[in-house]
Amino acid sequence: MKKLYIAAFVAFAAFASGTHAAERPGHAAIASAHTLATRAGFEVLAEGGNAFDAAIAVASTLSVVEPQSSGIGGGGFFMLHRASDGKNVMLDARETAPAAVRESQYLKPDGTPNRDTALYGPLAAGIPGEPAALVWLAAHYGKLPLAKSLAPAIRIARAGFQPGQGFLDAIAGHREQIARYAGTKALLMPNGDVPKAGWTFRNPDLAATLERIAAHGDDGFYKGKTAQLMLKAVKETGGDWSAADLANYKVVEREPLSFDYRGWKIVTVAPPSSGGVALEEMFNVLSGYDLGAMDRAQRLHYIIEAMRRAFRDHNEYLGDPDFVKMPLATLLSPQYAAGLRASILPDKATPSAMLPSAVAHAPGMHTTHFSIVDADGNMVATTQTVNTHFGSCLVPPGTGVFLNNEMDDFALVPGAPNAYGLLGNKANAPAPGKRMLSSMTPTFVFGPERVGVIGSPGGSTIITQVFEGLLAFMHGDSAAQIAAKPRYHHQYLPDVVYAEPDAFDAATEKALVGMGYDIQQRGHWGFMNVVTWNLRTNKLDAASDPRHASGLGEVR
Ligand code: DON
Secondary structure (H helix, E strand, O other): OHHHHHHHHHHHHHHHHOOOOOOOOOOOEEEEOOHHHHHHHHHHHHOOOOHHHHHHHHHHHHHHHOOOOOOOOOEEEEEEEOOOOOOEEEEEEOOEOOOOOOHHHHEOOOOOEOHHHHHOOHHHOOEOOHHHHHHHHHHHOOOOOHHHHHHHHHHHHHHOEOOOHHHHHHHHHOHHHHHHOHHHHHHHOOOOOOOOOOOOEOOHHHHHHHHHHHHHOOHHHHOHHHHHHHHHHHHHOOOOOOHHHHHOOOOEEEOOEEEEEOOEEEEEOOOOEOHHHHHHHHHHHHOOOOHHHOOHHHHHHHHHHHHHHHHHHHHHHOOOOOOOOOOHHHHOOHHHHHHHHHOOOOOOOOOHHHOOOOOOOOOOOOOEEEEEEOOOOOEEEEEEEOOOOOOOOEOOOOOOOOEOOHHHHOOOOOOOOOOOOOOOOHHHOOOOOOEOOEOOOOEEEEOOOEEEEEOOOOOOHHHHHHHHHHHHHHHOOOHHHHHHOOOEEOOOOOOOEEEOOOOOOHHHHHHHHHHOOOEEEOOOOOOOEEEEEEOOOOEEEEEEOOOOOOOEEEEO
């Protein structure tokens, strides 16, 4: 038995570190936020594609069917695991600031923050990264030509589909901003108001844009007709993008953050996401406690204190690694974690006010995550976004592309909070060509017997959702249990534990309140899409968050 375990562990260590490639599930699993996107992924697998081709199909289809959340006018992070050599890599397709970015663009004449320009219209939009990521995936990791992997999205964009209530509600929530821009209004409110259920949404311009990308790669988006249409619309609506801003956009392959926690290997995003750093810091803190020996309230106390401390740090120090120096070696050292543990009392919440520094943010609900494992064991975890619903609400006429409003993820105006309550600092100040800090945390977890692919939208709660999801996975929960698990969240400031209605039983809640926690219910959040792989049985499992009706996790 012991021998078997050691053999399994050695195989796993080799697998996770990229020196072993024998594992092969023989079937595939995809979990995404939309049934049509999950099916598009399987369609491309059936054509001979791998997980990376499927990721192109799922992402481009989400661009069509869930434009309120993500799309080719936005960006994201892809975690890739290539089975043939075990390579783990982070593909950074985060948007960049245009060269003309100025703080004054986000200030009203009286010098106070202009939340409108930060969130809506051309000044809110960063240079999109998603198209370059799709081109890169096809060129470097996929097996199929881009035209094949984009085909389902192109077909659905032309044929149309009937959006669900979430989509219609998102239109209703942004009626005023959508009406400002002719290209957006024509698409989303063709009759002048929010469409009724049963409406068929078509986006033939987006189909044509995707076809240009299929035919010309990067040049199909960042140069030529698409670029001209975007530059024209941005200029006409008061923005300032140059042809060079678009032509110079590049995705970046980055070394993922990779760390161990009690025999599990976690491979996740590096900056410009703050998520991986926060995850590693939280797990480092937990590694000093015997959580299994504690009652639930005690365990939650240490978990929440780890969250509080990680969130204090994460916005303080982090930004685009190509622009700022970050004290990562310190933040991620065992000594630093020991120092954090030393400040945690065993039976009392630490008031955030006792921990110096002051940054915080609060969640939203408009971004998407999907997870894929293919028959060969290639894996993709990716979280992508246009930021808030429909991004900037600006669709350059003729493109069908919803431009993001990711500029708001920068600390645009010192001291002014962003859409997630984030107070920024120099590390995340905007600069030409710089990437804005993100919370998106697509993650792989490798264990001796099980592998997990996990992530979710939800602004700052992304990080705690992934953290709790990983703890549940390590505890042995299934994909469906992980996606359904009630959530709680602490982000340093406000000094509150947010809890879904069923997160704590009465006795646990009472014990936590007794330790000094302020627990507040705040509905449900997140849209987790998980795939798990049992290496012993080679069985895959996929689950989409039961909080939403549109998603689909499927194994074929
Ligand atoms: O990159 C980020 O952290 C945000 N733009 C993500 C926004 C998000 O998750 C919105 N909500 N669900």
